[in-house]
Amino acid sequence: MTLVVSLLLVVLSVLSWTVIIEKYRVWKMVKHNPVKIKPGDNLDTIVDKLIRPFDKNLWFLSMVSYVSPFIGLFGTVWGVMDSFASIGVNQSVSIGVIAPGLATALGTTALGLIAAIPAAIAYQYYAKKADDLYNRLDENCTELKSQHK
Numbered sequence: 001m002t003l004v005v006s007l008l009l010v011v012l013s014v015l016s017w018t019v020i021i022e023k024y025r026v027w028k029m030v031k032h033n034p035v036k037i038k039p040g041d042n043l044d045t046i047v048d049k050l051i052r053p054f055d056k057n058l059w060f061l062s063m064v065s066y067v068s069p070f071i072g073l074f075g076t077v078w079g080v081m082d083s084f085a086s087i088g089v090n091q092s093v094s095i096g097v098i099a100p101g102l103a104t105a106l107g108t109t110a111l112g113l114i115a116a117i118p119a120a121i122a123y124q125y126y127a128k129k130a131d132d133l134y135n136r137l138d139e140n141c142t143e144l145k146s147q148h149k
Contacts (some may be wrong), residue, residue: 001075001078002075002078002079002082002104002105002107002108005071005072005074005075005078005108005111006075006104006107006108006111008071009068009071009072009075009108009111009112009114009115010111010115012064012067012068012071012115012119013064013068013111013114013115013118013119015060015064016060016061016064016065016115016118016119016122017118019057019058019060019061019122020061020118020119020122020126022057023054023057023058023122023126026053026054027054027126027129030053035050043141043144043145044141046141047134047137047138047141050133050137051130051133051134051137054126054129054130054133055130058123058126058127058130061119061120061122061123061126062119062123062127064115064116064119065116065117065119065120065123066116068112068113068115068116068119069112069113069116070112071108071112072108072109072110072111072112072113072115072116073109073112074108075104075105075107075108075109075111075112076105076106076108076109077105078105078108079101079102079103079104079105079106079107079108080101080102080105081101082100082101082104082105083097083098083100083101083102083105084101085101086098086100086101
């Protein structure tokens, strides 16, 4: 079971790094290719379309940052239970009996944190950048609308 938990955490970590790299590329692309607005365009629609790529998949980073430590904790509990089962089977409390279960327990804890911490940092960073962009776009949109009245 700890193998399944470990694999799940590795998959979540890889997927979250994929989203992080995607966000980096989106922000870099927009910096080099600004959007051009035509006079007849609906500004509210443009703001919504512009902000959509920046919000895309942020939910996944949030979910990974929230869920991964709990999945790691589940692996920890399972590893400790394996250690207790080994004690029962061997009728002995030696380091050789306890160590394998505890090692996998600590490993799943570490994997949970390795998946969660970068996802949490990236989520906060990119959510803040997207919110700031939306606020700037909304302010500019309001300003343009007031100028054309």
